[in-house]
Amino acid sequence: MNLVRAELERLAARRFVQLMLALLVAAFAVTAMTTLVGSHRPSSTEVADAQRAAAEERQSLEAAYQQCLAAARGTLPPEEADDFPDDCSALDWAQRDRLPVATDHLQGVFNFAAQARPLLYLLILFLVLFGFLVGASYIGADLSTGGVVNLLIWRPRRLAVLGAKLGTLLGALTVVSVLASTAYGGTFWLIGQTAGMPGATGGDFWPWLWLTWARGVALVLFAATAGFAIAILGRRTAAALGAVMAYTVVWELGLRVVVEVVGIPRGEDWMLSTYLDAWLTGEARLADATVCQDLSSGYCDGTYQLGWGLGLAVLLALVGGLTVAAFAVFRRRDLI
Amino acid sequence: MSAVIEIEGLRKTFHGPYRSRQVAVDGFDLLVGRGEIHGFLGPNGSGKTTTLRALLGLVRADAGRMRLFGEDVPHRSAAVAGRVGAIVETPQFFGNFTGHRTLRLLALAGGVPTRRVDEVLDQVGLRGRGDDEVKGYSLGMRQRLAVASALLKEPELLILDEPANGLDPAGIREMRDLMRDLAAAGATVLLSSHILGEIQLICDHVTIISRGRRVAAGPVEGVLAGHDQHEWRVGVPEQGRAAELLRRAGLPVDEYAEHLVVGGVSDVGELSRLLGEQGLWVRELVPLRPDLESVFLELTDDGAERPELVDEPAPADAGEGRLIDLDVTVGDDPEARA
Numbered sequence: 001m002n003l004v005r006a007e008l009e010r011l012a013a014r015r016f017v018q019l020m021l022a023l024l025v026a027a028f029a030v031t032a033m034t035t036l037v038g039s040h041r042p043s044s045t046e047v048a049d050a051q052r053a054a055a056e057e058r059q060s061l062e063a064a065y066q067q068c069l070a071a072a073r074g075t076l077p078p079e080e081a082d083d084f085p086d087d088c089s090a091l092d093w094a095q096r097d098r099l100p101v102a103t104d105h106l107q108g109v110f111n112f113a114a115q116a117r118p119l120l121y122l123l124i125l126f127l128v129l130f131g132f133l134v135g136a137s138y139i140g141a142d143l144s145t146g147g148v149v150n151l152l153i154w155r156p157r158r159l160a161v162l163g164a165k166l167g168t169l170l171g172a173l174t175v176v177s178v179l180a181s182t183a184y185g186g187t188f189w190l191i192g193q194t195a196g197m198p199g200a201t202g203g204d205f206w207p208w209l210w211l212t213w214a215r216g217v218a219l220v221l222f223a224a225t226a227g228f229a230i231a232i233l234g235r236r237t238a239a240a241l242g243a244v245m246a247y248t249v250v251w252e253l254g255l256r257v258v259v260e261v262v263g264i265p266r267g268e269d270w271m272l273s274t275y276l277d278a279w280l281t282g283e284a285r286l287a288d289a290t291v292c293q294d295l296s297s298g299y300c301d302g303t304y305q306l307g308w309g310l311g312l313a314v315l316l317a318l319v320g321g322l323t324v325a326a327f328a329v330f331r332r333r334d335l336i
Numbered sequence: 337m338s339a340v341i342e343i344e345g346l347r348k349t350f351h352g353p354y355r356s357r358q359v360a361v362d363g364f365d366l367l368v369g370r371g372e373i374h375g376f377l378g379p380n381g382s383g384k385t386t387t388l389r390a391l392l393g394l395v396r397a398d399a400g401r402m403r404l405f406g407e408d409v410p411h412r413s414a415a416v417a418g419r420v421g422a423i424v425e426t427p428q429f430f431g432n433f434t435g436h437r438t439l440r441l442l443a444l445a446g447g448v449p450t451r452r453v454d455e456v457l458d459q460v461g462l463r464g465r466g467d468d469e470v471k472g473y474s475l476g477m478r479q480r481l482a483v484a485s486a487l488l489k490e491p492e493l494l495i496l497d498e499p500a501n502g503l504d505p506a507g508i509r510e511m512r513d514l515m516r517d518l519a520a521a522g523a524t525v526l527l528s529s530h531i532l533g534e535i536q537l538i539c540d541h542v543t544i545i546s547r548g549r550r551v552a553a554g555p556v557e558g559v560l561a562g563h564d565q566h567e568w569r570v571g572v573p574e575q576g577r578a579a580e581l582l583r584r585a586g587l588p589v590d591e592y593a594e595h596l597v598v599g600g601v602s603d604v605g606e607l608s609r610l611l612g613e614q615g616l617w618v619r620e621l622v623p624l625r626p627d628l629e630s631v632f633l634e635l636t637d638d639g640a641e642r643p644e645l646v647d648e649p650a651p652a653d654a655g656e657g658r659l660i661d662l663d664v665t666v667g668d669d670p671e672a673r674a
Contacts, residue, residue: 006444015432145428149394150485153422154446156393156413334350335394336386 003155007168016137024130024180031122032187039110039196050105057100061093103199112192113199116209123184124216124280128223131173132240135224138169140237149335158331166228166323173224177217185213215280215308222319229319229326247272265290266304272318278311339403340493340524341368341391346400348386348548360386362548364400368526368541373519375539375556376528377628379636383548384528388424388497404493418446421491423482425498431471435462435481438470439488448488456484461510475502483511494518497528512538532629542628546636556628563631568604570596570611571620578616585610595620 011017042050068088071081089095103111139162142148148161155161192198230240252271259267268274268286278284284306292300343366350358361383368374378384389395391402393410402409404416429438439453457466460480465473473481479502486494500508508531515525515538529535535542535556542559544552552559571594572578579589579596587607588599601607608618626634 002447003445006441009437009444010441013433013437014430141430145430147428147430149424150442151445152394153392153420153424154417154442154489156410156417332396334389334396336350336389 003161003164004168007165008172011134011138011168011172014138014141016141017134020130020134021176024126027126028123028180028184028187031119032184032191035110035115035188036191036195038108039191040108041195042106042109042197046106046109047102050102053105054100054102057104058093061091061100065091065093101200103197106197110188110191110196111199112189112196113201113205115188116199116205117212119184119188120209120212120216121280123181124213124219127177127180127216127220130176131220131224132227132244134173134227135169136227136231136240137237139165139228140231140235140240143232144236152335159327162232162327162330166225169224169228170221173220174217177220181213181217211282212280215282219276219280219315222315225319226322229322232326232330233322269306272314274306275311275314278306279308279315280311282308284311338370338406339367340370340372340405341366341374341526342401342403343367343387343391344401346387346390346402347398348383348390348395349398359548361390361397364545364548365550365553366543367553368524370524371519371522372541373515373525373527373539375535375542375628376526376545377532377535377542377632378528378545382545382636384545385425385497387545388422388495388526388528392420392422392424392495394424418489419492420495421486421489421493422495423486423497423499424495429470429478429481432469434467434469435473435477435484436466438481439466439485442485443488446489452488452490456487459487459514460484461507476504476507479503480507483514491523493524493526495526498530499527500529500531500534508534532627532632536628544632544635551635552631559631560626560628563626563634565599565624565626566601567597567599567624568601568607569620569622569624570598570607570618572596572611572616572618574616577614578611581610581614581616582607597624 065088067076067080068084068091070076071084072086072088074081076084084091093099103109103114139148142151142165151161152158189198227240230243231237234240234243252273255270256267258264259270266286266288268284274284274286285303286306287302288304289302291304292302343364346361346364346366347359348361350360352358364383364387366376366387376384376388386395390397391404391409393413396410404413405419407413407416409416433441435457436453439456440450442448443450443453454463454466457463460483462477462480462484465477470478470481479499483496483499486496500511503511512534515527519525527535527539539556541554542552542556543550544559552562554562570578575591575596579591582589582596582598587601590597590599598607604621604623608621611618
């Protein structure tokens, strides 16, 4: 327990961690401020106009769908019928994910419910970056400055010391994530309430938000653990940063180009980003023309899905593998 | 006297890229008794720091047996860690941490009462600078901070690798006094240093390592005595004639501008008489005793030149050595040499 207390104090006192926290707060503040400045509470006239515009848009969609059906029945003049596809399901607004609503037509008004998804993803992105950098530098700096050696002279149990460091890191990051998310989410909710619109927060909005947030926090912990493990394997912080850069350039960008040029089917299956997407959003929908080749009849949109379960399994395998390797290497490594 | 540190047959080879390998320690033995201030000497790359790191569990030995307070290490390191304070080479600290915080975190991690922090800061002369950031410390102050970290646990065994690094003369003297105080309080100190004069002043026992092997060990006086060449500096008026006389008596003689250095002298009275009988009246007769540096350089083959010898007043007992063959005659003055 004393070791965890000491590590927590060491982590909090690190200049790099303090700098990263300041940058995190600054990024949140800039995002909130620009949102606040660019939003206003709509007047009743603006709301009425927006509602009318949304209703007109819905009518327009219905009219187009009906015309498509008419064209299919052959009751439309040929010159007009040419503008519509044979399959009218694409124009069936009832099959759309969402219908036009009034808030779509409110300019300069922040809608909390409508913006929650991108804002949450931005929050998770910030926290993942924060977690990875702090995780890597926390152990990387200790390794390169001899701090770990000092500690091991005091506590000559390598795995326990490393475990305490990792546990402290993940615990601290969980607290930071919860606090940052509360402040971030609360700020935008308040902006929606006072300087914008709360939007449609009924139905599965809050369950979806909580679930995605929880997945995001898990992703932050995965990123921090991966940064921590790679820095141990490479003996320094820069190793973790270099590994991510190299992976991104060589694999995610380079291999993606090769896959597209060569035309390898389901090339996305080899990309880590696919599984990150699947885990965070619940499902990764990927394009693959070959899925329709064997289909003689029925509808085929040329996509396939990877679920969050597979995403989680891949991430756990990767992070778990890195962590086990890091602990195994550190246990036997000569600290010189 | 029970042994605090026992190392037998320690071996460690470092493996580099392309199958390169470097034998750092090759069958090294070390024995440090309780209450000793034990000097650990060796040239750069001789295996000193590797030995200390292996003892502290930071480097995995390939072979050999190590014990601290009778416990096998590194397997039982945790059982004795609370009794051992150590610094290995110059420890690095986070620059933006204060000295006080640096020690406080170590104390917390080691389960030591944090009140010890102020005590050890005082002990190493950093009182008043504890609240300054470490990045503002001089090398000597960082070294003091490192020693303070080793003292936090009130250790029974203190392992210090080059503790005088960066210290000014006053700091070195303070460090020396600190070692003596600790030893007087019952602590055992293993002190690795390149400052051989300091080792000779502080330590009662010494182990010398060269190329990964022990080349000398024992009480400092014993090690020095084992390498005493029984040499004397002799000042005489007719230096060349005196040198030839002594050579004929079977003694090795080196000639210098102002004096001779005569080796193998077991009875200085006989030497004086031999010269006096030939009318060579001695005006200077000084024993040359080896110091730790000369022994060190001789044993570690790092001295390309003849070891420097130090002057000491002539003792009452000249010690043991070869008897001078007095049955010689004096020939012509040899050609004067520088």
